[in-house]
Amino acid sequence: MAPTFESQQMAPLDLHAGRENPARNSNDGHKSRVTVVGSGNWGSVAAKLIAFNTLNLPSFHDEVRMWVFQEILPSGEKLTDVINRTNENVKYLPGIKLGKNVVADADLENAVKDANMLVFVTPHQFMEGICKRLVGKIKEGAEAISLIKGMEVKMEGPCMISSLISSQLKINCCVLMGANIANEIAVEKLSEATVGYRENRETAEKWVQLFSTPYFMVSAIQDVEGVELCGTLKNVVAIAAGLVDGLEMGNNTKAAIMRIGLREMKAFSKLLFPSVKDSTFFESCGVADLITTCLGGRNRKVADAFARNGGQRSFDDLEAEMLQGQKLQGVSTAREVYGVLRHRGWLELFPLFSTVHEISTGRLPPSAIVKYSEQKPIFSR
Ligand SMILES: NC(=O)c1ccc[n+]([C@@H]2O[C@H](COP(=O)([O-])OP(=O)(O)OC[C@H]3O[C@@H](n4cnc5c(N)ncnc54)[C@H](O)[C@@H]3O)[C@@H](O)[C@H]2O)c1
Numbered sequence: 001m002a003p004t005f006e007s008q009q010m011a012p013l014d015l016h017a018g019r020e021n022p023a024r025n026s027n028d029g030h031k032s033r034v035t036v037v038g039s040g041n042w043g044s045v046a047a048k049l050i051a052f053n054t055l056n057l058p059s060f061h062d063e064v065r066m067w068v069f070q071e072i073l074p075s076g077e078k079l080t081d082v083i084n085r086t087n088e089n090v091k092y093l094p095g096i097k098l099g100k101n102v103v104a105d106a107d108l109e110n111a112v113k114d115a116n117m118l119v120f121v122t123p124h125q126f127m128e129g130i131c132k133r134l135v136g137k138i139k140e141g142a143e144a145i146s147l148i149k150g151m152e153v154k155m156e157g158p159c160m161i162s163s164l165i166s167s168q169l170k171i172n173c174c175v176l177m178g179a180n181i182a183n184e185i186a187v188e189k190l191s192e193a194t195v196g197y198r199e200n201r202e203t204a205e206k207w208v209q210l211f212s213t214p215y216f217m218v219s220a221i222q223d224v225e226g227v228e229l230c231g232t233l234k235n236v237v238a239i240a241a242g243l244v245d246g247l248e249m250g251n252n253t254k255a256a257i258m259r260i261g262l263r264e265m266k267a268f269s270k271l272l273f274p275s276v277k278d279s280t281f282f283e284s285c286g287v288a289d290l291i292t293t294c295l296g297g298r299n300r301k302v303a304d305a306f307a308r309n310g311g312q313r314s315f316d317d318l319e320a321e322m323l324q325g326q327k328l329q330g331v332s333t334a335r336e337v338y339g340v341l342r343h344r345g346w347l348e349l350f351p352l353f354s355t356v357h358e359i360s361t362g363r364l365p366p367s368a369i370v371k372y373s374e375q376k377p378i379f380s381r
């Protein structure tokens with residue numbers, strides 16, 4: 001029998017299904033309201049994608065609320081005021097119109113209170129605080145999706161961000177990850193993404209519908225942990241790839257680092273969650289995201305500069321100087337992964353992941369990335 005791929009099994013969606021039904025159109029009570037929690041580089045692009053669809057799909061309210069972590073711009077104006085006046089996030093996504101139906105709101109509780117569909121897209125380190133503020137503030141029956149690439153490590157062990165959202169807010173949470181450099185999607189260059197869902201395929205289809213555009217092709221698979229771990233762990237590999245670039249080691253070495261990194265991503269994911277599927281690594285969230293992030297991402301870029309400076313300037317310093325408020329996820333994820341590896345006695349099984357952490361904390365020089373990454377491999381496949 002020919003192999004089948006789950007992401008292709010889902011029937012193609014009619015994005016305009018239900019439009020012709022005037023009774024449904026006139027009944028606003030049945031329409032879903034969407035709030036995007038986060039307004040950085042990817043958060044703003046996510047709002048743009050969603051705003052295009054809510055205007056065109058009758059099952060959604062036109063308005064998309066976007067929670068903005070308030071900032072005062074050099075002009076003295078509030079970021080929310082400028083977004084609402086110009087329809088642009090001038091700090092995190094300058095030059096791109098988000099859609100007139102995007103409303104920036106600095107009041108987190110107000111932004112979420114009416115939403116049936118919550119899209120979480122902040123740097124992962126802020127999510128614990130955000131969840132605490134939202135306990136008891138979410139509408140009953142609301143659904144969530146996390147676009148956040150990262151994890152938390154607690155006393156009890158690692159906790160994926162979608163689990164944090166689900167357990168704190170008592171809501172179902174899907175994930176969306178993929179080869180998605182935000183600035184490219186902002187200018188409508190074609191890319192793909194993967195929605196990971198746990199059980200409810202209907203909800204996954206609704207998320208696919210909300211995000212899909214002719215230039216953003218989304219498919220769904222039943223593997224939340226696999227999808228989320230791919231998105232999370234590739235940031236550690238991107239740091240390694242950036243170090244290799246900064247050391248001017250060339251393409252073959254970089255490809256080797258990506259291969260070893262992918263192998264560690266798969267091994268780590270399956271050790272943590274045996275249910276993770278091999279096929280997930282061949283979706284957009286897997287190998288495709290690994291490639292794009294190692295070629296053109298922010299983690300790569302800052303790690304390149306770190307190596308060129310011989311490790312003399314910290315990642316924090318370089319991040320602040322090079323990214324102007326945008327946040328790296330790879331260095332903190334390497335620390336979190338390292339914590340898990342040490343706790344479980346797995347450090348020697350993951351030479352690339354552990355070496356990235358030791359370099360980023362200054363315990364090893366940048367050149368250690370090629371010296372140690374393949375030194376003690378145990379996963380030969
Ligand atoms: N940018 C991309 O190309 C891209 C693509 C796919 C996924 N992602 C993922 O999306 C997530 C969000 O990244 P991004 O690119 O939208 O953000 P970003 O790095 O561009 O911006 C940082 C954001 O954090 C906010 N912030 C700063 N301090 C805060 C605080 N104390 N509390 C809450 N928020 C605070 C800032 O206002 C800003 O919105 C990350 O997990 C990232 O890995 C990013």
Ligand SMILES: O=P(O)(O)OC[C@H](O)CO
Binds near residue numbers: 149179238293298329
């Ligand atoms: O710019 P990075 O390194 O945060 O990566 C961006 C996206 O995750 C790529 O899909």
